[in-house]
Amino acid sequence: MDTPMPDTALRWLTPELRTTFYYMTVFTTAGAATVYAGIWFTDKGLDPAQIGIINAVPVFIMLVLNMLVGRLADRASDWRQVIVIGALLGGVFPIGLFFVHDFWGILLFWTLGAIPLAAIGPVADAAAMRMTRRNGTDYGAIRAWGTVGYMTAIYATGQIVMLLGGGAFLPLFVGLALLRGMVALGLPNFRAPAHERTLAVPQGAGRLREVMQPWFLLPLIGWSMVFATHLILNAFQGLLWKEQGLPELGIGLLIALGAASEAAMMFLFKRLSSRFPARTLILVSALVSVARWIIMGFSPDWPFLIGLQLLHSVTFALGFMGCVHFIANWTSEDIAAEAQSFFTVLQQGFSVAALLGFGWLIGLVGAGAYFAAAIFAAIGALLIWLSMQMMRPKATT
Numbered sequence: 323m324d325t326p327m328p329d330t331a332l333r334w335l336t337p338e339l340r341t342t343f344y345y346m347t348v349f350t351t352a353g354a355a356t357v358y359a360g361i362w363f364t365d366k367g368l369d370p371a372q373i374g375i376i377n378a379v380p381v382f383i384m385l386v387l388n389m390l391v392g393r394l395a396d397r398a399s400d401w402r403q404v405i406v407i408g409a410l411l412g413g414v415f416p417i418g419l420f421f422v423h424d425f426w427g428i429l430l431f432w433t434l435g436a437i438p439l440a441a442i443g444p445v446a447d448a449a450a451m452r453m454t455r456r457n458g459t460d461y462g463a464i465r466a467w468g469t470v471g472y473m474t475a476i477y478a479t480g481q482i483v484m485l486l487g488g489g490a491f492l493p494l495f496v497g498l499a500l501l502r503g504m505v506a507l508g509l510p511n512f513r514a515p516a517h518e519r520t521l522a523v524p525q526g527a528g529r530l531r532e533v534m535q536p537w538f539l540l541p542l543i544g545w546s547m548v549f550a551t552h553l554i555l556n557a558f559q560g561l562l563w564k565e566q567g568l569p570e571l572g573i574g575l576l577i578a579l580g581a582a583s584e585a586a587m588m589f590l591f592k593r594l595s596s597r598f599p600a601r602t603l604i605l606v607s608a609l610v611s612v613a614r615w616i617i618m619g620f621s622p623d624w625p626f627l628i629g630l631q632l633l634h635s636v637t638f639a640l641g642f643m644g645c646v647h648f649i650a651n652w653t654s655e656d657i658a659a660e661a662q663s664f665f666t667v668l669q670q671g672f673s674v675a676a677l678l679g680f681g682w683l684i685g686l687v688g689a690g691a692y693f694a695a696a697i698f699a700a701i702g703a704l705l706i707w708l709s710m711q712m713m714r715p716k717a718t719t
Contacts, residue, residue, distance in 0.1 A: 337510035338457070341450050342464045344409075344509055346471040347502040348446070351416075351439070351495055353475030358483055358491045363428070365488060372425050378677075379429065380436035381670055388670070391441040392448075392663030400511045401449035401659055408442030413503030416496045435499060444662035449512035451650050452658055456514050462595075462643055466588035473581045513655065526654040530661060533652050537713040541601050541648060544705030545641045546668035548608045550676035551615060551695040552638055555580070558684050558691075565688070566621050576627055580634035587639035594640070599715030600648035601706060607641030608703035612696050619692035 363373045395404040415438070418431035447465070454461040475498065482490050527533045563573045594603060614633050617626060645665060653661045676698070683691035 338459050340508050340510050342467050344505050345464055345468040347505045348468050349472035350475035350498040353472040354479040354495050357476055357479040362491050368425055376429050376432050380433050384440045385670055388663040388667045392660035395445045395659040396657055400513045401445050402509050402511055405442045405446050406506045408438040409506035410503040411438040413500040416499045444666040445659040448658040448662040451646055452655055453512045460592045462588040462591035466585040469581055469585040526652050528654050528656045530657050537709045540705040540709035541604050542665050542668055544702035545604050545645050546672045547702035548611050548641055548699045549669045550672035551699050553673055553676050554680050554695055562689050576631050580631040583632045583635035584639040587635035591643045595647055600644045601710050601715050603644035604641050605706045607636055608699055608706055611637040611699040615692040615696035619690055621689045
Protein backbone atom coordinates (compact mmCIF):
# COMPACT_ATOMS: atom_id res chain seq x y z
CA MET A 323 0.00 0.00 0.00
CA ASP A 324 1.08 3.57 -0.61
CA THR A 325 1.92 5.42 2.61
CA PRO A 326 -0.32 8.50 3.08
CA MET A 327 1.57 11.76 3.17
CA PRO A 328 0.95 14.46 5.81
CA ASP A 329 -1.14 17.32 4.48
CA THR A 330 1.45 20.02 5.13
CA ALA A 331 5.07 19.03 5.72
CA LEU A 332 5.44 16.63 2.78
CA ARG A 333 2.85 18.02 0.37
CA TRP A 334 5.69 18.97 -1.98
CA LEU A 335 6.67 15.30 -2.28
CA THR A 336 4.25 14.64 -5.12
CA PRO A 337 3.81 11.25 -6.83
CA GLU A 338 5.63 12.71 -9.85
CA LEU A 339 8.60 13.81 -7.74
CA ARG A 340 8.84 10.45 -6.01
CA THR A 341 8.79 8.74 -9.40
CA THR A 342 11.46 11.15 -10.66
CA PHE A 343 13.73 10.20 -7.76
CA TYR A 344 13.33 6.56 -8.76
CA TYR A 345 14.10 7.22 -12.42
CA MET A 346 17.26 9.08 -11.40
CA THR A 347 18.58 5.78 -10.02
CA VAL A 348 17.25 3.35 -12.66
CA PHE A 349 20.11 3.54 -15.17
CA THR A 350 22.98 4.30 -12.77
CA THR A 351 24.21 0.69 -12.72
CA ALA A 352 24.12 0.69 -16.53
CA GLY A 353 26.22 3.86 -16.51
CA ALA A 354 28.76 2.35 -14.13
CA ALA A 355 28.89 -0.84 -16.21
CA THR A 356 29.40 1.15 -19.41
CA VAL A 357 32.56 2.67 -17.97
CA TYR A 358 34.22 -0.27 -16.26
CA ALA A 359 32.33 -3.60 -16.37
CA GLY A 360 34.27 -4.83 -19.40
CA ILE A 361 37.56 -4.09 -17.67
CA TRP A 362 36.33 -5.72 -14.45
CA PHE A 363 35.32 -8.86 -16.34
CA THR A 364 38.74 -8.97 -18.00
CA ASP A 365 40.48 -8.56 -14.64
CA LYS A 366 38.50 -11.57 -13.44
CA GLY A 367 40.07 -13.61 -16.25
CA LEU A 368 37.12 -13.67 -18.64
CA ASP A 369 37.77 -13.66 -22.38
CA PRO A 370 35.75 -11.61 -24.93
CA ALA A 371 33.52 -14.56 -25.82
CA GLN A 372 32.59 -15.10 -22.18
CA ILE A 373 31.92 -11.38 -21.71
CA GLY A 374 29.64 -11.49 -24.72
CA ILE A 375 27.72 -14.40 -23.23
CA ILE A 376 27.29 -12.58 -19.91
CA ASN A 377 25.80 -9.59 -21.73
CA ALA A 378 23.60 -11.71 -24.01
CA VAL A 379 22.07 -14.22 -21.60
CA PRO A 380 19.81 -11.72 -19.74
CA VAL A 381 18.50 -10.45 -23.08
CA PHE A 382 17.57 -13.93 -24.28
CA ILE A 383 15.86 -14.74 -20.97
CA MET A 384 13.85 -11.50 -21.04
CA LEU A 385 12.59 -12.29 -24.53
CA VAL A 386 10.57 -15.00 -22.78
CA LEU A 387 9.80 -13.34 -19.43
CA ASN A 388 9.06 -9.69 -20.29
CA MET A 389 5.44 -10.11 -21.34
CA LEU A 390 4.75 -12.53 -18.50
CA VAL A 391 5.97 -9.98 -15.96
CA GLY A 392 3.92 -7.27 -17.66
CA ARG A 393 0.79 -9.42 -17.50
CA LEU A 394 1.37 -10.14 -13.80
CA ALA A 395 1.91 -6.44 -13.11
CA ASP A 396 -1.39 -5.56 -14.81
CA ARG A 397 -3.22 -8.09 -12.63
CA ALA A 398 -1.73 -6.72 -9.38
CA SER A 399 -3.67 -4.14 -7.40
CA ASP A 400 -1.02 -1.62 -8.46
CA TRP A 401 2.03 -1.70 -10.76
CA ARG A 402 4.08 -0.38 -7.83
CA GLN A 403 4.22 -3.81 -6.20
CA VAL A 404 6.04 -5.43 -9.12
CA ILE A 405 8.38 -2.46 -9.58
CA VAL A 406 9.42 -2.46 -5.91
CA ILE A 407 9.96 -6.24 -5.81
CA GLY A 408 12.03 -6.13 -8.99
CA ALA A 409 14.13 -3.18 -7.80
CA LEU A 410 14.84 -4.87 -4.45
CA LEU A 411 15.83 -8.15 -6.11
CA GLY A 412 18.00 -6.22 -8.55
CA GLY A 413 19.75 -4.68 -5.55
CA VAL A 414 20.28 -7.84 -3.53
CA PHE A 415 21.41 -10.34 -6.20
CA PRO A 416 24.55 -8.39 -7.30
CA ILE A 417 25.94 -8.79 -3.76
CA GLY A 418 26.77 -12.34 -4.82
CA LEU A 419 29.42 -10.95 -7.19
CA PHE A 420 31.66 -10.35 -4.17
CA PHE A 421 31.86 -14.09 -3.58
CA VAL A 422 32.42 -15.52 -7.08
CA HIS A 423 35.53 -15.40 -9.22
CA ASP A 424 34.90 -17.73 -12.15
CA PHE A 425 32.86 -17.43 -15.33
CA TRP A 426 29.85 -19.48 -14.20
CA GLY A 427 29.52 -17.71 -10.87
CA ILE A 428 29.78 -14.27 -12.43
CA LEU A 429 27.31 -15.27 -15.16
CA LEU A 430 24.83 -16.44 -12.51
CA PHE A 431 24.83 -13.36 -10.30
CA TRP A 432 25.18 -10.85 -13.14
CA THR A 433 22.15 -12.42 -14.82
CA LEU A 434 20.15 -12.60 -11.58
CA GLY A 435 20.84 -8.91 -11.03
CA ALA A 436 20.02 -7.87 -14.60
CA ILE A 437 16.76 -9.78 -15.09
CA PRO A 438 14.61 -8.06 -12.43
CA LEU A 439 15.66 -4.62 -13.63
CA ALA A 440 14.97 -5.49 -17.27
CA ALA A 441 11.60 -6.96 -16.32
CA ILE A 442 10.33 -3.91 -14.46
CA GLY A 443 11.58 -1.34 -16.97
CA PRO A 444 8.50 -1.42 -19.24
CA VAL A 445 6.24 -1.74 -16.19
CA ALA A 446 7.65 1.48 -14.75
CA ASP A 447 7.31 3.26 -18.11
CA ALA A 448 3.68 2.20 -18.42
CA ALA A 449 2.89 3.11 -14.81
CA ALA A 450 4.51 6.54 -15.00
CA MET A 451 2.80 7.29 -18.31
CA ARG A 452 -0.67 6.43 -16.98
CA MET A 453 -0.16 8.40 -13.77
CA THR A 454 1.01 11.54 -15.55
CA ARG A 455 -1.82 11.36 -18.08
CA ARG A 456 -4.33 11.10 -15.27
CA ASN A 457 -2.78 14.01 -13.37
CA GLY A 458 -2.12 16.16 -16.43
CA THR A 459 1.65 16.16 -15.79
CA ASP A 460 4.63 15.27 -17.96
CA TYR A 461 6.00 11.72 -18.29
CA GLY A 462 8.83 12.92 -20.52
CA ALA A 463 10.22 15.22 -17.84
CA ILE A 464 10.27 12.29 -15.40
CA ARG A 465 11.88 9.88 -17.85
CA ALA A 466 14.52 12.46 -18.80
CA TRP A 467 15.97 12.32 -15.30
CA GLY A 468 16.78 8.67 -15.95
CA THR A 469 19.17 9.79 -18.67
CA VAL A 470 20.58 12.49 -16.37
CA GLY A 471 21.23 9.83 -13.72
CA TYR A 472 22.90 7.63 -16.33
CA MET A 473 25.25 10.44 -17.41
CA THR A 474 26.03 11.29 -13.79
CA ALA A 475 26.90 7.66 -13.05
CA ILE A 476 29.22 7.49 -16.05
CA TYR A 477 31.12 10.57 -14.90
CA ALA A 478 31.19 9.55 -11.24
CA THR A 479 32.37 6.01 -12.01
CA GLY A 480 35.24 7.30 -14.12
CA GLN A 481 36.34 9.69 -11.41
CA ILE A 482 36.01 7.16 -8.58
CA VAL A 483 37.90 4.43 -10.42
CA MET A 484 40.62 6.89 -11.40
CA LEU A 485 40.94 8.03 -7.78
CA LEU A 486 40.56 4.71 -5.92
CA GLY A 487 41.46 2.12 -8.54
CA GLY A 488 39.55 -0.72 -10.18
CA GLY A 489 38.77 -2.31 -6.84
CA ALA A 490 36.20 0.41 -6.22
CA PHE A 491 34.03 -0.63 -9.16
CA LEU A 492 32.14 -3.56 -7.61
CA PRO A 493 31.28 -1.80 -4.31
CA LEU A 494 30.10 1.20 -6.33
CA PHE A 495 28.04 -0.96 -8.69
CA VAL A 496 26.38 -2.89 -5.87
CA GLY A 497 25.83 0.31 -3.90
CA LEU A 498 23.99 1.89 -6.82
CA ALA A 499 21.84 -1.23 -7.21
CA LEU A 500 20.92 -1.16 -3.51
CA LEU A 501 20.21 2.58 -3.67
CA ARG A 502 17.76 1.98 -6.52
CA GLY A 503 15.95 -0.63 -4.46
CA MET A 504 15.67 1.67 -1.46
CA VAL A 505 14.42 4.59 -3.55
CA ALA A 506 11.80 2.30 -5.11
CA LEU A 507 10.24 1.90 -1.66
CA GLY A 508 9.20 5.54 -1.88
CA LEU A 509 7.27 5.12 -5.14
CA PRO A 510 3.58 6.11 -5.10
CA ASN A 511 0.63 4.03 -6.16
CA PHE A 512 0.21 4.57 -9.89
CA ARG A 513 -3.31 3.38 -10.65
CA ALA A 514 -6.26 5.74 -10.37
CA PRO A 515 -8.38 5.20 -7.25
CA ALA A 516 -11.75 3.69 -8.07
CA HIS A 517 -13.60 6.87 -7.07
CA GLU A 518 -11.33 9.24 -8.98
CA ARG A 519 -12.36 10.53 -12.38
CA THR A 520 -9.60 10.59 -14.99
CA LEU A 521 -8.92 13.30 -17.51
CA ALA A 522 -10.51 12.89 -20.92
CA VAL A 523 -8.44 9.94 -22.10
CA PRO A 524 -9.96 7.19 -24.29
CA GLN A 525 -10.41 3.86 -22.54
CA GLY A 526 -8.51 1.89 -25.17
CA ALA A 527 -8.24 -1.84 -25.72
CA GLY A 528 -8.75 -4.04 -22.68
CA ARG A 529 -7.01 -7.08 -24.17
CA LEU A 530 -3.79 -7.17 -26.14
CA ARG A 531 -5.28 -9.23 -28.95
CA GLU A 532 -7.73 -6.40 -29.66
CA VAL A 533 -4.86 -4.27 -31.00
CA MET A 534 -2.79 -7.02 -32.55
CA GLN A 535 -3.57 -5.62 -35.99
CA PRO A 536 -1.19 -4.41 -38.72
CA TRP A 537 -1.88 -0.69 -38.20
CA PHE A 538 -0.87 -1.06 -34.52
CA LEU A 539 1.96 -3.55 -34.91
CA LEU A 540 3.81 -1.98 -37.85
CA PRO A 541 4.88 1.26 -36.10
CA LEU A 542 6.21 -0.71 -33.13
CA ILE A 543 8.03 -3.22 -35.34
CA GLY A 544 9.33 -0.45 -37.59
CA TRP A 545 10.71 1.67 -34.78
CA SER A 546 12.15 -1.39 -33.01
CA MET A 547 14.21 -1.86 -36.18
CA VAL A 548 15.31 1.77 -35.90
CA PHE A 549 16.17 1.25 -32.23
CA ALA A 550 18.31 -1.76 -33.11
CA THR A 551 20.44 0.33 -35.47
CA HIS A 552 21.49 2.47 -32.51
CA LEU A 553 23.36 -0.50 -31.07
CA ILE A 554 26.25 0.27 -33.42
CA LEU A 555 26.69 3.45 -31.39
CA ASN A 556 26.44 1.63 -28.08
CA ALA A 557 28.61 -1.35 -28.91
CA PHE A 558 31.09 -0.26 -31.56
CA GLN A 559 31.21 3.50 -32.04
CA GLY A 560 33.95 4.22 -29.52
CA LEU A 561 36.18 1.72 -31.31
CA LEU A 562 35.33 3.14 -34.74
CA TRP A 563 36.03 6.71 -33.63
CA LYS A 564 39.32 5.64 -32.05
CA GLU A 565 40.36 3.99 -35.32
CA GLN A 566 39.36 7.23 -37.04
CA GLY A 567 41.92 9.05 -34.88
CA LEU A 568 39.66 10.83 -32.40
CA PRO A 569 41.11 11.33 -28.89
CA GLU A 570 39.50 9.52 -25.98
CA LEU A 571 38.38 12.81 -24.41
CA GLY A 572 36.67 13.76 -27.65
CA ILE A 573 34.94 10.39 -27.85
CA GLY A 574 33.66 10.82 -24.30
CA LEU A 575 32.37 14.30 -25.05
CA LEU A 576 30.53 13.08 -28.18
CA ILE A 577 28.85 10.28 -26.22
CA ALA A 578 27.86 12.75 -23.48
CA LEU A 579 26.50 15.15 -26.10
CA GLY A 580 24.23 12.44 -27.50
CA ALA A 581 22.92 11.56 -24.04
CA ALA A 582 22.34 15.24 -23.18
CA SER A 583 20.36 15.77 -26.39
CA GLU A 584 18.28 12.70 -25.53
CA ALA A 585 17.36 14.16 -22.14
CA ALA A 586 16.56 17.55 -23.68
CA MET A 587 14.11 15.98 -26.14
CA MET A 588 12.35 14.12 -23.33
CA PHE A 589 11.94 17.37 -21.41
CA LEU A 590 10.43 19.00 -24.51
CA PHE A 591 8.39 16.08 -25.81
CA LYS A 592 5.06 17.06 -24.26
CA ARG A 593 4.93 20.18 -26.43
CA LEU A 594 5.50 18.12 -29.58
CA SER A 595 3.03 15.39 -28.63
CA SER A 596 0.29 17.97 -28.17
CA ARG A 597 0.78 19.20 -31.75
CA PHE A 598 1.56 16.10 -33.79
CA PRO A 599 0.21 12.53 -33.92
CA ALA A 600 2.41 9.93 -32.26
CA ARG A 601 3.00 8.01 -35.49
CA THR A 602 4.09 11.18 -37.27
CA LEU A 603 6.78 11.69 -34.63
CA ILE A 604 7.82 8.03 -34.87
CA LEU A 605 8.11 8.33 -38.66
CA VAL A 606 10.22 11.49 -38.36
CA SER A 607 12.53 9.63 -35.98
CA ALA A 608 12.97 6.80 -38.49
CA LEU A 609 13.59 9.08 -41.48
CA VAL A 610 16.15 11.18 -39.62
CA SER A 611 17.85 7.92 -38.56
CA VAL A 612 18.27 6.97 -42.21
CA ALA A 613 19.99 10.28 -42.95
CA ARG A 614 22.12 10.08 -39.79
CA TRP A 615 23.43 6.61 -40.55
CA ILE A 616 24.20 7.43 -44.18
CA ILE A 617 26.38 10.37 -43.12
CA MET A 618 28.00 8.29 -40.35
CA GLY A 619 28.99 5.74 -42.98
CA PHE A 620 31.40 8.28 -44.51
CA SER A 621 33.34 8.62 -41.19
CA PRO A 622 32.79 12.40 -40.96
CA ASP A 623 35.03 14.73 -38.98
CA TRP A 624 34.33 16.79 -35.84
CA PRO A 625 31.86 19.44 -37.06
CA PHE A 626 29.59 16.82 -38.61
CA LEU A 627 29.89 14.46 -35.63
CA ILE A 628 28.69 17.15 -33.24
CA GLY A 629 25.58 17.70 -35.33
CA LEU A 630 25.03 13.98 -35.78
CA GLN A 631 25.22 13.36 -32.05
CA LEU A 632 22.68 16.10 -31.45
CA LEU A 633 20.36 14.19 -33.80
CA HIS A 634 20.26 11.43 -31.18
CA SER A 635 17.47 13.50 -29.65
CA VAL A 636 15.37 12.76 -32.74
CA THR A 637 16.54 9.31 -33.81
CA PHE A 638 16.20 7.78 -30.34
CA ALA A 639 14.35 9.96 -27.82
CA LEU A 640 11.64 11.25 -30.16
CA GLY A 641 10.91 7.77 -31.53
CA PHE A 642 10.92 6.04 -28.13
CA MET A 643 8.64 8.62 -26.55
CA GLY A 644 6.37 8.54 -29.58
CA CYS A 645 5.99 4.76 -29.25
CA VAL A 646 5.23 4.94 -25.52
CA HIS A 647 2.53 7.54 -26.23
CA PHE A 648 1.18 5.55 -29.18
CA ILE A 649 0.76 2.45 -27.00
CA ALA A 650 -0.94 4.46 -24.24
CA ASN A 651 -3.29 6.07 -26.78
CA TRP A 652 -4.74 2.73 -27.89
CA THR A 653 -4.61 0.53 -24.77
CA SER A 654 -6.31 0.73 -21.40
CA GLU A 655 -4.77 0.46 -17.95
CA ASP A 656 -5.85 -3.18 -17.91
CA ILE A 657 -3.01 -4.11 -20.30
CA ALA A 658 -0.70 -1.10 -19.90
CA ALA A 659 2.35 -3.01 -18.64
CA GLU A 660 1.78 -6.01 -20.91
CA ALA A 661 1.56 -3.79 -24.00
CA GLN A 662 4.70 -1.87 -23.03
CA SER A 663 6.48 -5.16 -22.35
CA PHE A 664 5.49 -6.40 -25.81
CA PHE A 665 7.18 -3.32 -27.29
CA THR A 666 10.28 -4.06 -25.22
CA VAL A 667 10.38 -7.64 -26.51
CA LEU A 668 10.32 -6.32 -30.09
CA GLN A 669 13.27 -4.04 -29.32
CA GLN A 670 15.21 -6.84 -27.68
CA GLY A 671 14.58 -9.25 -30.54
CA PHE A 672 15.78 -6.85 -33.20
CA SER A 673 18.69 -5.84 -30.97
CA VAL A 674 20.00 -9.41 -30.86
CA ALA A 675 19.79 -9.63 -34.65
CA ALA A 676 21.47 -6.25 -35.05
CA LEU A 677 24.36 -7.05 -32.71
CA LEU A 678 25.10 -10.25 -34.60
CA GLY A 679 24.73 -8.75 -38.06
CA PHE A 680 26.35 -5.37 -37.52
CA GLY A 681 29.19 -6.88 -35.52
CA TRP A 682 30.04 -9.09 -38.49
CA LEU A 683 29.73 -6.17 -40.94
CA ILE A 684 31.93 -3.87 -38.89
CA GLY A 685 34.63 -6.53 -38.97
CA LEU A 686 34.42 -6.48 -42.78
CA VAL A 687 33.78 -2.85 -43.73
CA GLY A 688 34.18 -0.78 -40.54
CA ALA A 689 32.06 2.38 -40.53
CA GLY A 690 30.52 1.23 -43.81
CA ALA A 691 28.21 -0.91 -41.67
CA TYR A 692 26.23 2.27 -41.11
CA PHE A 693 24.98 2.05 -44.70
CA ALA A 694 23.38 -1.27 -43.81
CA ALA A 695 21.94 0.37 -40.70
CA ALA A 696 20.43 3.07 -42.92
CA ILE A 697 18.73 0.44 -45.08
CA PHE A 698 17.43 -1.31 -41.95
CA ALA A 699 16.04 1.99 -40.61
CA ALA A 700 14.51 2.78 -44.02
CA ILE A 701 12.59 -0.51 -43.92
CA GLY A 702 11.38 0.46 -40.45
CA ALA A 703 10.25 3.85 -41.76
CA LEU A 704 8.33 2.14 -44.56
CA LEU A 705 6.46 -0.03 -42.06
CA ILE A 706 5.51 3.04 -40.02
CA TRP A 707 4.28 4.83 -43.15
CA LEU A 708 2.21 1.79 -44.16
CA SER A 709 0.49 1.86 -40.78
CA MET A 710 -0.46 5.48 -41.34
CA GLN A 711 -2.03 4.54 -44.68
CA MET A 712 -4.01 1.71 -43.09
CA MET A 713 -5.43 3.92 -40.35
CA ARG A 714 -4.89 7.66 -40.62
CA PRO A 715 -3.69 9.32 -37.40
CA LYS A 716 -6.31 11.44 -35.70
CA ALA A 717 -5.39 14.36 -33.47
CA THR A 718 -2.45 13.16 -31.34
CA THR A 719 -2.89 9.40 -31.82
